[in-house]
Amino acid sequence: MTLLSVNLNAVAQLRNRRNLPWPSVTHIARVVLDAGASGITIHPRPDERHIRRSDVYDLSALLNAEYPRAEFNIEGYPSEDFLALIEDVRPHQVTLVPDDPAQATSDHGWDFLGEGNFLTSVVQRLKRPGRRISLFCDPDAGEDGVAAAHATGADRIELFTGPYGACFNDPQEAQRQLEALSQTSVAARALGLGVNAGHDLTLENLPAFQAAVSGVAEVSIGHGLTADALIMGFDSATRRYISVLAG
Ligand SMILES: CC(=O)[C@@H](O)[C@H](O)COP(=O)(O)O
Numbered sequence: 001m002t003l004l005s006v007n008l009n010a011v012a013q014l015r016n017r018r019n020l021p022w023p024s025v026t027h028i029a030r031v032v033l034d035a036g037a038s039g040i041t042i043h044p045r046p047d048e049r050h051i052r053r054s055d056v057y058d059l060s061a062l063l064n065a066e067y068p069r070a071e072f073n074i075e076g077y078p079s080e081d082f083l084a085l086i087e088d089v090r091p092h093q094v095t096l097v098p099d100d101p102a103q104a105t106s107d108h109g110w111d112f113l114g115e116g117n118f119l120t121s122v123v124q125r126l127k128r129p130g131r132r133i134s135l136f137c138d139p140d141a142g143e144d145g146v147a148a149a150h151a152t153g154a155d156r157i158e159l160f161t162g163p164y165g166a167c168f169n170d171p172q173e174a175q176r177q178l179e180a181l182s183q184t185s186v187a188a189r190a191l192g193l194g195v196n197a198g199h200d201l202t203l204e205n206l207p208a209f210q211a212a213v214s215g216v217a218e219v220s221i222g223h224g225l226t227a228d229a230l231i232m233g234f235d236s237a238t239r240r241y242i243s244v245l246a247g
């Protein structure tokens, strides 16, 4: 069973259009968790374009007080600031992403072979009992890539599904992407790594993803789910994604 972690970046980005406290990130967190989401994902960026530092603490307080079984997944580049935030907030899962502060969004996974030493030191610094470390992974990382990811001591990889999400009108390329994602996932699982996935997953592209890539522990979804929620509300949107994930 693949769990759903709802990414709230887009809600925060909408809130930030004005200097006003709505839509409330914590309120939407409550709605999606009450609808059955297993966790909350955020990707605080240094410019606070969406999630602000204060949101990280507010969400942590909410989950600790009211949703002790929900998973808190924080994603980001392991700068000193990010690492200090993680050590302060203590989320259940940390997903390390190799992005530059100027990037519009995450657009590639780690170079596990080239950055193995750096990643190993970060993973060792962040590891704690009860906390998972996941590494953002290109769909075509293949056996060598995931072997190097495994060598860092990480618990999981997160498959970058952006290239798959981008071929919504190109079925042949979508099939090629699914094959790469599946091969990388199989190689990771054979080494004992758990597999998460995320980026531009939608109600439309999830069924084929689920059919092609088995054993995915968790998907984190924000942009597509928020787009659906604008039409159907966050409660219904969350339930629809959970039901698609259940098959
Ligand atoms: C790692 C990943 O794919 C997502 O967390 C993505 O980073 C979303 O970030 P934005 O919401 O800033 O585009």
Ligand SMILES: NCC(=O)COP(=O)(O)O
Binding pocket: 007, 041, 075, 158, 197, 198, 199, 200, 201, 220, 221, 222, 223, 224, 225
């Ligand atoms: N880790 C991927 C994620 O959190 C969701 O990204 P998106 O659905 O907003 O593309």
